[in-house]
Amino acid sequence: MGSTNSTLLKIPNVEVLMQETGFSPAHIIRLHDRFKALDKEGRGYLCPQDFGAIKELAMNPIGDRIIGAFFSPGKETVDFHAFVKILAHFRPVDKDRPKEPNSPEPINSRSNKLKFAFQLYDQDKDGKISRDELLKVLRAMLGMQVTEEQLESIADRTIQEADLDRDDAISFEEFRKSLEKVNIDHKMSIRFLR
Amino acid sequence: MKMLLLLLLLGFGCGLVFCDQNTSDPHGRRVFPVLSINYDYVQMPFEVSLWILLASLMKLGFHLIPRLSGVVPESCLLIVVGLLVGGLIRVMGKNPPVLDSQLFFLCLLPPIILDAGYFLPIRPFTENAGTILTFAVVGTLWNAFFVGAALYGVCRLESGRLASFDLLSCLLFGSIVSAVDPVAVLAVFEEIHINELLHILVFGESLLNDAVTVVLYHLFEEFAHAGAVTAGDVFLGVVCFFVVALGGVMVGAVYGVLAAFTSRFTSHTRVIEPLFVFLYSYMAYLSAEVFHLSGIMALIACGVVMRPYVEANISHKSYTTIKYFLKMWSSVSETLIFIFLGVSTVAGPHAWNWTFVTITIFLCLLSRVLGVVGLTYIINKYRMVKLSGKDQFIVAYGGLRGAIAFSLAFLLSRDDFPMKDMFLTAIITVIFFTVFVQGMTIRPLVDLLAVKKRKQSKCSINEEIHTQFLEHLLAGIEGVCGHYGHHHWRDKLNRFNKHYIKRCLIGGERSQEPKLISFYNKMELKQALMLLESNSSANLSTAVTAAVPRQRSRKTLNISKEREEEIRKILRANLQKTRQRLRSYSRHTLMPDAEDDDWSETLLRKQRVEMERRMSHFLTVPARRESPPARRAPVESDSRALAARPSVLISISDETSDGPRESRGRKPSVKFALDAEEQKLPRCLSDPGPDQLPEEDEEHIHQTD
Numbered sequence: 001m002g003s004t005n006s007t008l009l010k011i012p013n014v015e016v017l018m019q020e021t022g023f024s025p026a027h028i029i030r031l032h033d034r035f036k037a038l039d040k041e042g043r044g045y046l047c048p049q050d051f052g053a054i055k056e057l058a059m060n061p062i063g064d065r066i067i068g069a070f071f072s073p074g075k076e077t078v079d080f081h082a083f084v085k086i087l088a089h090f091r092p093v094d095k096d097r098p099k100e101p102n103s104p105e106p107i108n109s110r111s112n113k114l115k116f117a118f119q120l121y122d123q124d125k126d127g128k129i130s131r132d133e134l135l136k137v138l139r140a141m142l143g144m145q146v147t148e149e150q151l152e153s154i155a156d157r158t159i160q161e162a163d164l165d166r167d168d169a170i171s172f173e174e175f176r177k178s179l180e181k182v183n184i185d186h187k188m189s190i191r192f193l194r
Numbered sequence: 195m196k197m198l199l200l201l202l203l204l205g206f207g208c209g210l211v212f213c214d215q216n217t218s219d220p221h222g223r224r225v226f227p228v229l230s231i232n233y234d235y236v237q238m239p240f241e242v243s244l245w246i247l248l249a250s251l252m253k254l255g256f257h258l259i260p261r262l263s264g265v266v267p268e269s270c271l272l273i274v275v276g277l278l279v280g281g282l283i284r285v286m287g288k289n290p291p292v293l294d295s296q297l298f299f300l301c302l303l304p305p306i307i308l309d310a311g312y313f314l315p316i317r318p319f320t321e322n323a324g325t326i327l328t329f330a331v332v333g334t335l336w337n338a339f340f341v342g343a344a345l346y347g348v349c350r351l352e353s354g355r356l357a358s359f360d361l362l363s364c365l366l367f368g369s370i371v372s373a374v375d376p377v378a379v380l381a382v383f384e385e386i387h388i389n390e391l392l393h394i395l396v397f398g399e400s401l402l403n404d405a406v407t408v409v410l411y412h413l414f415e416e417f418a419h420a421g422a423v424t425a426g427d428v429f430l431g432v433v434c435f436f437v438v439a440l441g442g443v444m445v446g447a448v449y450g451v452l453a454a455f456t457s458r459f460t461s462h463t464r465v466i467e468p469l470f471v472f473l474y475s476y477m478a479y480l481s482a483e484v485f486h487l488s489g490i491m492a493l494i495a496c497g498v499v500m501r502p503y504v505e506a507n508i509s510h511k512s513y514t515t516i517k518y519f520l521k522m523w524s525s526v527s528e529t530l531i532f533i534f535l536g537v538s539t540v541a542g543p544h545a546w547n548w549t550f551v552t553i554t555i556f557l558c559l560l561s562r563v564l565g566v567v568g569l570t571y572i573i574n575k576y577r578m579v580k581l582s583g584k585d586q587f588i589v590a591y592g593g594l595r596g597a598i599a600f601s602l603a604f605l606l607s608r609d610d611f612p613m614k615d616m617f618l619t620a621i622i623t624v625i626f627f628t629v630f631v632q633g634m635t636i637r638p639l640v641d642l643l644a645v646k647k648r649k650q651s652k653c654s655i656n657e658e659i660h661t662q663f664l665e666h667l668l669a670g671i672e673g674v675c676g677h678y679g680h681h682h683w684r685d686k687l688n689r690f691n692k693h694y695i696k697r698c699l700i701g702g703e704r705s706q707e708p709k710l711i712s713f714y715n716k717m718e719l720k721q722a723l724m725l726l727e728s729n730s731s732a733n734l735s736t737a738v739t740a741a742v743p744r745q746r747s748r749k750t751l752n753i754s755k756e757r758e759e760e761i762r763k764i765l766r767a768n769l770q771k772t773r774q775r776l777r778s779y780s781r782h783t784l785m786p787d788a789e790d791d792d793w794s795e796t797l798l799r800k801q802r803v804e805m806e807r808r809m810s811h812f813l814t815v816p817a818r819r820e821s822p823p824a825r826r827a828p829v830e831s832d833s834r835a836l837a838a839r840p841s842v843l844i845s846i847s848d849e850t851s852d853g854p855r856e857s858r859g860r861k862p863s864v865k866f867a868l869d870a871e872e873q874k875l876p877r878c879l880s881d882p883g884p885d886q887l888p889e890e891d892e893e894h895i896h897q898t899d
Contacts, residue, residue: 034676056673056682059689062663066670090671092578117664138710141662146711154655154714162656178656181649186579187664192677 021088045077061140089116092189113188128169249529267633269381276536290541293534295601305523311497318394330402333565340561342368369410375596376400382633389646396592404490405439442488446495449478454503454699467512503699531597545615554620566590594628
């Protein structure tokens with residue numbers, strides 16, 4: 001217990017962090033260790049190269065998008081707070097937490113999870129997934145095995161299905177609606193972070 | 195209607211009675227027999243066929259009676275029929291046949307299990323694998339020991355006949371009666387359409403508990419022979435469990451891989467493709483049974499392993515054949531099993547003992563409830579989607595016993611177990627109780643408790659894409675966290691599968707095709723067919739083609755610029771939205787190739803048909819329109835409806851003046867492609883699984899053969 005307390009004390013504003021994200025001290029410690037392991041030069045922040053060193057991300061078709069999601073627009077570094085805040089999206093939802101009417105929505109609510117996923121699609125941050133953005137994602141996921149035409153027809157079909165206001169792009173509401181039958185709490189949670 | 199059924203029963207009973215009679219001509223010098231009867235020659239196949247015919251006619255009959263099938267599950271009705279038939283045979287003076295265990299285990303059970311295993315929904319199964327295994331293994335063990343020990347306690351207290359029961363017999367009885375039966379569960383749950391999670395939990399449990407049941411059964415049987423039980427024996431029993439379960443799975447997996455590999459080379463002998471699937475699976479089952487491994491798990495493993503590869507390799511027709519044959523056999527098997535259960539009830543020697551039977555039923559229910567509640571409490575700590583009270587109730591209530599328990603009891607030898615008759619009677623009573631009482635009441639209870647039903651959702655490409663995206667996302671996040679979780683391993687498995695296994699087991703180009711593409715193609719196919727159906731219904735008697743996804747070839751067509759502009763203007767004025775992507779679906783002249791089904795054809799046609807519906811009032815395209823014969827209507831309408839490709843529109847309108855539709859000339863038009871494809875035999879949808887079955891039935895009504 002002594003070592004955990006001392007580690008916790010080393011992290012600035014750890015109380016606020018735990019309050020915002022809902023992580024327990026044990027989780028914060030674990031994430032801190034992981035952060036330190038990634039931050040090989042001990043600078044206290046991570047840059048894209050550190051993420052790039054993770055093997056799984058390199059092999060992942062949307063690895064670069066995930067890395068991009070950690071960095072706020074314009075910034076080149078991510079500190080521990082931001083790191084934990086992003087990962088907080090993937091905490092399993094606590095069903096038994098009492099809903100205080102004045103507190104902001106927890107980071108790991110269904111809506112916020114969906115917003116996070118939406119932002120990964122919507123790289124130019126205009127609030128819509130355009131056909132091109134969708135094509136890019138499909139190309140990344142399907143790789144070289146399909147022809148351009150197939151990709152285009154899939155993209156067309158996808159937009160046709162989801163697009164309700166006929167603006168040829170998928171807005172966040174439409175995105176949310178198309179996933180209403182999917183159990184997002186289950187699909188976007190990592191048990192490790194409970 | 196009811197008279198018909200009664201007559202049927204009567205006729206059948208009489209038939210069976212006459213079965214045994216031998217007619218021969220006894221006298222010396224006889225006239226040349228113009229007509230003679232030799233029943234012995236065909237007796238065996240005749241009787242078997244008669245039984246199966248009866249079973250199928252009964253099934254037909256139930257669905258003709260209006261409200262019956264809604265209230266009473268089929269299994270109950272079949273047992274009642276079995277009772278009636280058994281009673282009839284008894285009345286006629288013969289001894290009704292009993293459900294022969296060998297027949298049951300070797301002929302009747304495998305089709306049902308194969309059907310279940312081949313169409314097992316893999317994703318929910320693997321997501322809930324931990325829960326299912328816990329219920330299957332720990333739950334069954336708890337049930338067996340609880341029932342056995344409690345029964346022993348009761349027998350000790352009771353005087354008279356029951357006092358002779360020793361602990362081992364009681365434990366054996368407990369292990370036989372505690373296993374949830376897949377046949378009964380399938381039969382009842384099929385009709386109530388509860389949500390996928392509950393269905394897979396109960397059903398998965400019923401499949402996997404076979405390993406436990408086999409081990410316990412053999413264990414206690416051996417011990418009954420041996421007499422004394424040592425700690426070493428118990429330890430060996432535990433080892434045996436792992437051997438039986440894992441051995442069964444491995445045997446099944448090996449045969450599955452063999453089947454997948456064989457299917458890679460069957461492109462020239464499409465006709466026997468289904469045969470390989472059935473044979474390899476059956477061999478897996480039999481091989482596992484040779485070593486007393488769990489045959490059910492072998493069969494499930496075989497089906498699960500071979501399915502993705504075999505489906506990529508075989509033709510659509512073979513796929514449909516496999517599906518319908520499996521459904522047919524499993525349906526017949528199930529019917530026969532229940533009828534035989536009824537007949538055996540009338541036949542078998544019974545030893546009724548009020549105490550034993552009522553205590554058994556009570557204990558079964560109690561142990562089931564306690565087991566489920568207790569296990570769920572522990573399991574919920576590890577689950578992300580917790581099981582609510584309602585779910586637990588359904589899981590507990592859905593623990594039906596069935597014919598497997600009966601057959602296992604029937605196999606007991608009377609020397610070791612003098613109380614075999616009492617066991618049989620008790621087991622039959624438990625089976626009746628669960629099937630009748632629980633089976634009949636579960637449907638109104640499901641409605642009453644408002645348990646979530648199975649979602650009848652159309653498959654959506656959005657969901658598919660986003661789900662895959664999320665899987666990649668989570669695998670990546672797990673990488674960031676440094677945590678090797680569920681998604682990481684699944685990702686690794688998929689990659690391994692893609693790089694190595696698929697190369698070996700899937701022939702040709704299909705090995706490269708990603709899942710999303712096949713999903714998309716299937717969806718397009720379905721929609722194309724649906725649109726065509728709704729468009730033409732009675733008129734379209736021509737065949738519908740299914741496009742096997744292959745690499746598309748690029749095709750282009752030339753058109754005149756101003757024609758194109760004209761058409762586009764008209765369309766723009768009348769449609770809500772026009773897509774001016776003229777060049778994106780361009781095509782060359784089409785060469786007839788009997789083997790090459792072009793996926794894009796269907797896409798083209800689908801879009802045309804869709805447009806046609808929208809534009810039917812508006813557009814006046816300069817093409818011949820005078821009332822074409824009914825069969826040509828779709829082509830004409832298709833030709834009108836090209837919003838996105840006026841190019842092809844033009845060429846078709848030029849071609850309509852040509853000869854009959856069936857002309858086989860080499861015309862550079864899409865219309866020709868229609869002809870070519872129509873000449874081919876109709877092919878059917880490739881459907882992902884049993885859920886789609888009713889939908890496909892309707893479509894088949896419209897298709898010609």
